[in-house]
Amino acid sequence: MFGTGSRRTPDPGPAPEALRLVKVSRIYGTDDSAVTALDGVTLTLGRGTFTAVMGPSGSGKSTLLQCAAGLDRPDSGIVRVDGTELTGGSEAELTRFRRGRIGFVFQQYNLLDTLTVAQNTVLPLKLAGQRVDRGRTREVLTSVGLGDRLGHRPDQLSGGQRQRVAIARALVTEPRVIFADEPTGALDTRSARGVLRLLQDAVKVHGRTVVMVTHDPFAASFADAVLFLADGRLAGRMDGPTPDAVAERLAHLGDDMTTGV
Numbered sequence: 001m002f003g004t005g006s007r008r009t010p011d012p013g014p015a016p017e018a019l020r021l022v023k024v025s026r027i028y029g030t031d032d033s034a035v036t037a038l039d040g041v042t043l044t045l046g047r048g049t050f051t052a053v054m055g056p057s058g059s060g061k062s063t064l065l066q067c068a069a070g071l072d073r074p075d076s077g078i079v080r081v082d083g084t085e086l087t088g089g090s091e092a093e094l095t096r097f098r099r100g101r102i103g104f105v106f107q108q109y110n111l112l113d114t115l116t117v118a119q120n121t122v123l124p125l126k127l128a129g130q131r132v133d134r135g136r137t138r139e140v141l142t143s144v145g146l147g148d149r150l151g152h153r154p155d156q157l158s159g160g161q162r163q164r165v166a167i168a169r170a171l172v173t174e175p176r177v178i179f180a181d182e183p184t185g186a187l188d189t190r191s192a193r194g195v196l197r198l199l200q201d202a203v204k205v206h207g208r209t210v211v212m213v214t215h216d217p218f219a220a221s222f223a224d225a226v227l228f229l230a231d232g233r234l235a236g237r238m239d240g241p242t243p244d245a246v247a248e249r250l251a252h253l254g255d256d257m258t259t260g261v
């Protein structure tokens with residue numbers, strides 16, 4: 001539960017882990033049409049780590065991220081982010097927690113075209129009812145290389161620049177954990193590298209925790225470790241991933257998936 005009995009305590013202090021899932025399951029639909037997207041996933045990620053999540057299409061990667069970020073609720077199991085249990089609280093508590101502690105980056109940016117770069121970036125602060133400091137806006141946009149684009153609209157930017165705005169928006173609340181679902185999926189190699197370096201810096205320089213879904217072994221090699229998913233279950237882990245080693249493991253995951261079919 002939120003705050004486990006001491007909900008008004010401002011900060012429970014350092015948590016031993018950034019993310020913990022215990023036997024998390026998510027089933028979409030019912031009866032004949034039921035799909036087990038996540039099947040009893042248990043994992044722990046330490047603070048200040050950068051983890052990639054990989055696996056075949058439909059293996060449950062996005063579902064895992066959505067459940068871990070409090071954007072979706074598992075049917076069973078426990079999710080703890082930064083020491084706070086997400087499962088079990090009210091919708092309002094969950095929303096408040098998510099806005100303060102969690103950042104999310106989507107493949108398709110999810111920027112509002114009617115707002116400027118600066119306005120998009122500070123939207124999470126506005127939604128949380130916080131005062132918006134112009135200096136802070138400029139600082140966070142400068143950190144993603146867009147300090148000179150504050151007044152532009154998203155449709156005046158390249159894909160890579162748009163994704164950097166989305167990252168600035170995810171960083172502006174100084175969240176403990178940042179979830180990114182295929183953040184480089186729509187980008188060319190050069191733009192992808194820029195985005196991956198930003199995520200890496202969020203971990204190395206600012207001590208945040210990043211969990212990133214990707215299909216790309218090159219993108220995964222920026223992470224400290226890769227978790228492999230198959231059929232809604234964890235199917236392995238690789239520390240210190242290299243693009244070649246990741247591609248090799250993915251190929252074997254594919255073999256496993258077709259075994260017995």
Ligand SMILES: Nc1ncnc2c1ncn2[C@@H]1O[C@H](COP(=O)(O)OP(=O)(O)OP(=O)(O)O)[C@@H](O)[C@H]1O
Pocket residue numbers: 028029035036037055056057058059060061062063064
């Ligand atoms: N809202 C939904 N309603 C019904 N089934 C869903 C829903 N969302 C996901 N699923 C199913 O759950 C399973 C896992 O989906 P998920 O989107 O998590 O996979 P993924 O690993 O992210 O795939 P991809 O690599 O294609 O993005 C799939 O079989 C999918 O069809």
Ligand SMILES: [Mg+2]
Pocket residue numbers: 061062063
């Ligand atoms: Mg997905």
